[in-house]
Amino acid sequence: MVxxxxxxxxxxxxxxxxxxxxAILINFKGERILFDCGEGTQRQMMKAKTGFRKLNRIFITHxxxxxxxxxxxxxxxxxxxxxxxxxxxxxxxxxxELIHVFRRLGYTNMGYPIHVHELKEGDTVEGDGYKVICCRxxxxxxxxxxxxxxxxxxxxxxxxKAEKLxxxxxxxxxxxQMGEPVEINGKxxxxxxxxxxxxxxxxxxxxxxxxxxxxxxxxxKDADLLIHEACFTExxxxxxxxxxxSTAKEAGEIARRSKVKRLILTHISPRYDxxxxxxxxxxxxxxxxxxxxxxxxxxxxxxx
Amino acid sequence: MVxxxxxxxxxxxxxxxxxxxxAILINFKGERILFDCGEGTQRQMMKAKTGFRKLNRIFITHxxxxxxxxxxxxxxxxxxxxxxxxxxxxxxxxxxELIHVFRRLGYTNMGYPIHVHELKEGDTVEGDGYKVICCRxxxxxxxxxxxxxxxxxxxxxxxxKAEKLxxxxxxxxxxxQMGEPVEINGKxxxxxxxxxxxxxxxxxxxxxxxxxxxxxxxxxKDADLLIHEACFTExxxxxxxxxxxSTAKEAGEIARRSKVKRLILTHISPRYDxxxxxxxxxxxxxxxxxxxxxxxxxxxxxxx
Numbered sequence: 001m002v003x004x005x006x007x008x009x010x011x012x013x014x015x016x017x018x019x020x021x022x023a024i025l026i027n028f029k030g031e032r033i034l035f036d037c038g039e040g041t042q043r044q045m046m047k048a049k050t051g052f053r054k055l056n057r058i059f060i061t062h063x064x065x066x067x068x069x070x071x072x073x074x075x076x077x078x079x080x081x082x083x084x085x086x087x088x089x090x091x092x093x094x095x096x097e098l099i100h101v102f103r104r105l106g107y108t109n110m111g112y113p114i115h116v117h118e119l120k121e122g123d124t125v126e127g128d129g130y131k132v133i134c135c136r137x138x139x140x141x142x143x144x145x146x147x148x149x150x151x152x153x154x155x156x157x158x159x160x161k162a163e164k165l166x167x168x169x170x171x172x173x174x175x176x177q178m179g180e181p182v183e184i185n186g187k188x189x190x191x192x193x194x195x196x197x198x199x200x201x202x203x204x205x206x207x208x209x210x211x212x213x214x215x216x217x218x219x220x221k222d223a224d225l226l227i228h229e230a231c232f233t234e235x236x237x238x239x240x241x242x243x244x245x246s247t248a249k250e251a252g253e254i255a256r257r258s259k260v261k262r263l264i265l266t267h268i269s270p271r272y273d274x275x276x277x278x279x280x281x282x283x284x285x286x287x288x289x290x291x292x293x294x295x296x297x298x299x300x301x302x303x304x
Numbered sequence: 305m306v307x308x309x310x311x312x313x314x315x316x317x318x319x320x321x322x323x324x325x326x327a328i329l330i331n332f333k334g335e336r337i338l339f340d341c342g343e344g345t346q347r348q349m350m351k352a353k354t355g356f357r358k359l360n361r362i363f364i365t366h367x368x369x370x371x372x373x374x375x376x377x378x379x380x381x382x383x384x385x386x387x388x389x390x391x392x393x394x395x396x397x398x399x400x401e402l403i404h405v406f407r408r409l410g411y412t413n414m415g416y417p418i419h420v421h422e423l424k425e426g427d428t429v430e431g432d433g434y435k436v437i438c439c440r441x442x443x444x445x446x447x448x449x450x451x452x453x454x455x456x457x458x459x460x461x462x463x464x465k466a467e468k469l470x471x472x473x474x475x476x477x478x479x480x481q482m483g484e485p486v487e488i489n490g491k492x493x494x495x496x497x498x499x500x501x502x503x504x505x506x507x508x509x510x511x512x513x514x515x516x517x518x519x520x521x522x523x524x525k526d527a528d529l530l531i532h533e534a535c536f537t538e539x540x541x542x543x544x545x546x547x548x549x550s551t552a553k554e555a556g557e558i559a560r561r562s563k564v565k566r567l568i569l570t571h572i573s574p575r576y577d578x579x580x581x582x583x584x585x586x587x588x589x590x591x592x593x594x595x596x597x598x599x600x601x602x603x604x605x606x607x608x
Contacts, residue, residue, distance in 0.1 A: 014381045015347045021377070039377040040344035043319045063409055065380045069373060073325070073343040076369045077318045094409055101405050105367055105398055 001029045001129075003150065003202050003300040005225065008044040009036070010292040012231055012269035013066050019268060019294055020044050021066035024206060024227060026148055028130055034058045035146060035206050041070035042077050048295050052078050057125070059132060060091035061208030062143035063098065072102050079110045086113040090125060090132075092142040093118050119144055121215075130201070135219045137210035140244040145208050147219045150201025153302075154178065162194045202300045205260070209267065211241070212250040220258035224300050227292070228254055229267035230278050248278035252285030261303070266292040305333045305433075307454065307506050307604040309529065312348040313340075314596040316535055316573035317370050323572060323598055324348050325370035328510060328531060330452055332434055338362045339450060339510050345374035346381050352599050356382050361429070363436060364395035365512030366447035367402065376406050383414045390417040394429060394436075396446040397422050423448055425519075434505070439523045441514035444548040449512050451523045454505025457606075458482065466498040506604045509564070513571065515545070516554040524562035528604050531596070532558055533571035534582050552582035556589030565607070570596040 004027040011019035021038025025045070032055040034041070045052065052074075060068045071089070078087070089095065096116045103110070119125070119134040130150050137143040157177050159169075167173065167189060172182045176191045183189075205220040207213075207228040220226045231245035240247050246254075248265060255263035263286055265278050272278050275291030282289045308331040315323035325342025329349070336359040338345070349356065356378075364372045375393070382391070393399065400420045407414070423429070423438040434454050441447040461481050463473075471477065471493060476486045480495045487493075509524040511517075511532040524530045535549035544551050550558075552569060559567035567590055569582050576582050579595030586593045 014384055015350070015377075017347070017350050020347065039374060040347060043321070043324065043344060046319070046321050065377045069377050070343060073319075073369045073373050080318055098409050101409070105402050105405070 003028050003204070005204060005227075005298040005300065006048055006050060007264075007266065007292045007294060007296045008041055008048060008050075009038045010266045010268055010294055010296075011038075011066065012267050013064065014270070015039070015066070016270045019270075021069070022061075022267060023070065024266075025050055026204065028148075028150070029128075030054055031056060031128060033127070033132075033148065035148075036061055036067045036208075037070040037074060038066045039069035042074040044294065045074075052081060053083070055087070056085070057088045057090065057127065057132075059119075059144070059146050060089070060095060061137070061145070061206070062092060062139060062141055063094060064141065064209065067209070068098075071099075075110060075114065079112060083112045086115055088115045088117060088125075090117045090119050090134075092136075092144050093120070094142070133219065135215045137208045137216065138213045138244060139209045139211070143208045143210065145206060145210060145213070145216050145219055147203060147205045147223070149203045152198045152201055155196030155198050156304075158194045158196070162189075165189055165194065167194075199302075199304060202302065204300065205258075207246075207251075207254075209245060211244050212246050212254055217254055217258045220254065220260055223258065223260040224303065225262050225264065225298065226255050226258065226260040227264050227266055230265035230282065231267055231269055233272070233277055233281055248281040249285055252282035252289065255282070255286040255289070262288045262290070264290050264292050264298070268292065307332050307508070309508060309531075309602040309604065310352055310354060311568075311570065311596045311598060311600045312345055312352060312354075313342045314570045314572055314598050314600075315342075315370065316571050317368065318574070319343070319370070320574045323574075325373070326365075326571060327374065328570075329354055330508065332452075332454070333432070334358055335360060335432060337431070337436075337452065340365055340371045340512075341374040341378060342370045343373040343377075346378040348598065349378075356385060356387070359391070360389070361392045361394065361431065361436075363423075363448070363450050364393070364399060365441070365449070365510070366396060366443060366445055367398060368445065368513065371513070372402075375403075379414060379418065383416060387416045390419055392419045392421060392429075394421045394423050394438075396440075396448050397424070398446070437523065439519045441512045441520065442517045442548060443513045443515070447512045447514060449510065449514060449517070449520050449523055451507060451509045451527070453507045456502045456505055459500030459502050460608075462498045462500070466493075469493055469498065471498075503606075503608060506606065508604060509562075511550075511555075511558075513549060515548050516550055516558055521558055521562045524558065524564055527562065527564040528607065529566050529568065529602065530559050530562065530564040531568050531570055534569035534586065535571055535573055537576070537581055537585055552585040553589055556586035556593065559586070559590040559593070566592045566594070568594050568596050568602070572596065 008023035009020035228251040230248040312327035313324035532555040
């Protein structure tokens, strides 16, 4: 089942000609889930041809303009496109008031229900085949980090062994794989005889804006992909501390400590041009590092 | 003196891959004056290389998202770029609350003063060498149209006649041109003897979103350029009436009735692709019509 990440905006606080403000779209089995929605995200979605119809959930990390301003235009456009399905918007405390005020001042009458949910540390949102877990990042205003976690998958089915046990291919295979025992020639076969241990689903974690955080290490444990901000290099660490951001080296440390498979750096300042300096620094801590760019797409494969 | 119009956003309510939401930048003698600031305007300014430093005044027509959302990101970016000069923001009633709420919810601490002014019908804003006059457009929420009017210029100096009268070229020429009499060989020469009538300055009018409006005809009288919305063609007039927008034909009528020199249609729906259908329709009413496109630049010349 597809799990595709599209980077719609990868700039630092100030956008550039090449980078739009923060937005990351997950396509999971066709459902679109958006993390952050910086100014201009709807147009980035048009350019990336992601469509709007299947977007049902939007998770905002915090209310600095580069992470949420595009929300209002996107909601408006979906209304003008005759959307009728509800949308769910998640974010830290304040998101309800923000959306309420926007709708009142903009005289906005949306054609579909908008459900707003304030998320705090440890909250979990259940989706169709996945969940999103929230932890609090370490920023200078309330900011959430999010983990997208696919549900566990059934264990591997040992077809050879099943055939040896006399089970005919077909519905009984399926039954065993779903965890139910079957009877064949008067003998009960238990699923664990032919099905391996359940396999964990894929996991993608997005840090939001943050100082390096033990909570994010825990949230990102064994993730297939950690998308971590890297606003600065080590020579500007003082500035990173002051503004509650991370250096590329610190992002690498977080990736190493949480034992993720892959690290992609985002929230890229124009200081770093193509990001080479950020990669070099993060690679001192963690080997599998890339830098995000607008419209970059990553397919997350099953590890086994 | 330069009077240059740069179209930064020319889309209808929903942006497209090729058109950003509404924004029009005037460069008058180096000062930048922005009319509307749709989502993504700051990035359009970066792409158009207009700079931010010399932007001192922003006029918003109304609070539909496609006309103002980009304001907050732009204000934030200018603060992060260490701006210290004040900025003045003008709009219909509600703009003060809108900006107040945005700053509170966004925990935003701007590094420069923001002066917000609510403008009503007939209000005039005086600038350096120009004024902006506001009238109320006919939209479904409070919406202003704006006329940018350059100050009158001195009349033409009749150099030949001045020399004939025995005035030596130099400071006395200047004095006469500024409207002061001079004495030469005991004889008083009055300015009206060598200087023609004062000449009117250049004038650019922006309709905002509106049904065809007599007030806008008056506001736009004899303008060098009328930028008028044209959301629809005549076959969709019912829809135009319902949503308080104009057809291209109606925009052409307004241009004809106000005797402007040139009409540029904007707020272009993706229905009209390159806008050919809109031009054909408007040309039935008025001959000098163009369609706006993002990054299109127009220099307004002195008429005489």
